[in-house]
Amino acid sequence: MMTGGTGGGGVHSMEDEMAVRQAELRASEAHVEALEAQLTEKSGALADSLAHLAKSQSRLSACKTQLTDCKAQLDVKELELTTLESKCNTLEAELKEKDDLIAKQDDTDRLLVDQERQLKQAASRFRDLEVQMRQQEQGMKEVQSKYTAEYSLRRELHEIVQELRGNIRVLCRVRPLKPAEYENGDESSIVYLPEECKLRLTKYNEGPFADMYQEFEFDHIFPETSSQEEVFAAVKPAVQSLIDGFNVCIFAYGQTGSGKTFTMEGVDDNRGVNYRALDYLFDVVGSFPPTVEADMEISMVEIYNETVRDLLAERPAADEKLQALDIKFSVKDNSGYVVGLEMRNIENMEQVEGVLAEGHSNRATASTRMNEHSSRSHAIVSVFLTVTNKLEKRRTVSKLHLIDLAGSERLSKSGCTSDDTRLKESQAINKSLSALAEVIASLQRRDKHIPYRNTKLTFFLQDSLGGKAKTLMFVNLSPHKTDVSESLSSLGESPPPFPSAGL
Ligand SMILES: Nc1ncnc2c1ncn2[C@@H]1O[C@H](COP(=O)(O)OP(=O)(O)OP(=O)(O)O)[C@@H](O)[C@H]1O
Incomplete structure (x- = not known):
């Protein structure tokens, strides 16, 4: 642009400046071109880089998948x-x-x-x-x-x-006088033994008949001084018979207080026949050879007023009586047997003591008057022995009955006949003792019919009385003068017809 003062010189400078500016423009354009060229180059490089990156990413993703x-x-x-x-x-x-x-x-x-x-x-x-x-x-x-x-x-x-001795042997045992019987120093006994098997009973102690006496013979007589050992020695053969297979009955007969229980049971420190027989049995059985086996069982019954009670049975209640049992006939044994009788196996004397003590305690509990009751009932301990000979294949079964009989006193002595219980008891005892005597007598007479079934006692003992069975009877005697009538009666004699002088 031209200004008034300066004319022509301002155009030139403007042209110059324009030329400069053009030159600068061109330079700038050249620079831009260069830059553009560079940019293009860079863009190409970037595109390459991007392509490379994309490749790399794809490789990376492949790697990741891998x-x-x-x-x-x-x-x-x-x-x-x-x-x-x-x-x-x-x-x-x-x-x-x-x-x-x-x-x-x-x-x-x-x-x-x-x-x-x-x-x-x-x-x-x-x-x-x-x-x-x-x-x-x-x-x-x-x-x-x-x-x-x-x-x-x-x-x-x-x-x-x-x-030779006979299957029924009758032995007599005289008990010693009791201290209470030594009246005023009188120790005289009415029993005298003139010979070993002869007994003389003085009927009257003094007066006109003082010399009167009666003699009786027995298979053996045990005087007052006889010991339990001596008595058992006479019983041993009968127990031996049991081992040999025979049935055996051992009775004690006599008036109340004559020594039956002493003979059969004895006292604690001087045992009688029952314990000694069992002790002997254990001894013999213990000496059997190993081929011979023995088995022993025991039972205990009481017969009171013709009622049989099992003394080893369980009592229904502590203070109740034992139940009465029946006796039935066994065809096999040809004898009566007690139905449901409790039998205990015994292997030694300790067991025997226990069983017998149990039986005695049952007997005592059963009665309110034990001593009288035991005198008025028969007590039977039975031992059943089975011997098996394994070599000979032989078995024998035998029974031993040990019987403490009820007191044999006559009605007049046993009490007043107005007492019904006493009367009934005495009648029952008399009946069973005479039935027993009758059975023994018919056996000795060898009768065809033996009246076993008349009483419970003889029925129960049927297979052990008679035949080959052995019976041993102790007649227990009191030597006291007041008992002379009862003693005579026990010996099967009538009492003296009038009161004995001096009694
Ligand atoms: N041989 C004897 N040696 C010594 N004392 C004896 C003899 N016999 C009996 N006794 C005694 O005489 C008393 C009566 O005997 P035991 O009780 O044996 O008679 P029992 O006939 O059995 O009488 P119960 O019929 O009342 O049972 C008892 O005290 C007993 O110890």
């Missing part, structure tokens, strides 16, 4: 590894168990070898023992046959002796 796959595979492998490890552990444990088993098996094998060796030794020892046993068996057979021969001989001899 990595995920690898990881998944790794997990699977890890799982497999864990399973394998656990399998490995199990196998290791199994292996250890197998090792232990093998070790044990080795021990067992060693033990087996050892046991085999021991077994061989035992077998050889067994063979030796067998030989020894056969020899001993042979020896034993010889001993057994000797024993059997000796036993039969002894049995035969015993039988002959018993037959």
Whole structure:
């Protein structure tokens, strides 16, 4: 642009400046071009870089996928590894168990070898023992046959002796006077023994008939001084008969207080027939050879007023009476038997003591007046013996009845007839004692019919009275003068027709 003052010179400077500016423009354009060229270059480079990046990213993503796959595979492998490890552990444990088993098996094998060796030794020892046993068996057979021969001989001899003596033996035992009977120093006894088996009973002590006496004969008489041992010695053969297979009855008969219970049971420190018989039985049975076996059972009954009571039965209540039992007939034994009778197995004297004590205590509880009751009832202890000879395959069963009879006093003595209980008791006792006497008498007469069934006592004892059975009767006597009537009565005689002088 031209200004007024300067004319032509301002155009030039403007042209110059324009030229400068153009030159600058051109330079700038050239620079822009250069920059553009650079930009294009850079853009190309960037595009390359981007393409490279895209490639790299795609490679990365492929790598990542690969990595995920690898990881998944790794997990699977890890799982497999864990399973394998656990399998490995199990196998290791199994292996250890197998090792232990093998070790044990080795021990067992060693033990087996050892046991085999021991077994061989035992077998050889067994063979030796067998030989020894056969020899001993042979020896034993010889001993057994000797024993059997000796036993039969002894049995035969015993039988002959018993037959000579008779199957019913009557023995008399006189008890000593009791201190209370020594009246005013009077120690005289009405019993005198002129001979071993003869007894003389003084009927009157003084006065016109002082010399009167009556004599009685027995198979044996035991005077006042006889001991329980001496009495048992006479009973032993009867007990032996039991072992030989015969039934045996041992009775004690006599008035109350004449010594029946003392003879049969005895006292604590001086036992009687019952205990001594059982003691003897255990001795004999204990000496049997091993081929002979014995089994013993015991029962205990009481017969009171024709009622049988089992003294070993369980009492319904502590203070109640024992139940009455029935006697029925057994065709097999041809005898009466008590239905439901309690039998106790006995193997030694301690058991016997226990059973008999139990029976006595039952008898005592059953009565309010024990002493009177026991005098007025029959007590029967029965022993059942079974002997089995295993070699001879023979078995014998025999019974021993030990009977403490009720007091035999006559009605007039036993009390006033107005007492109903006493009267009934006396009648029952009289009935059974006379039935027993009748049975024994008919046996001695060898009657065809023996009246066993008349009373419970004879019915119960049927198979042990008569036939081959042995009976032993003790007649117990009091030596005191006030008992003379009863003593005569016990001996089967009528009492003196009038009161004895001095009594
Ligand atoms: N041989 C004897 N030696 C010594 N004492 C005896 C003898 N016999 C009997 N006694 C005694 O005489 C008393 C009566 O005897 P025991 O009781 O045996 O008579 P019992 O006939 O059985 O009488 P019960 O019929 O009343 O039972 C008892 O004290 C008893 O100890």
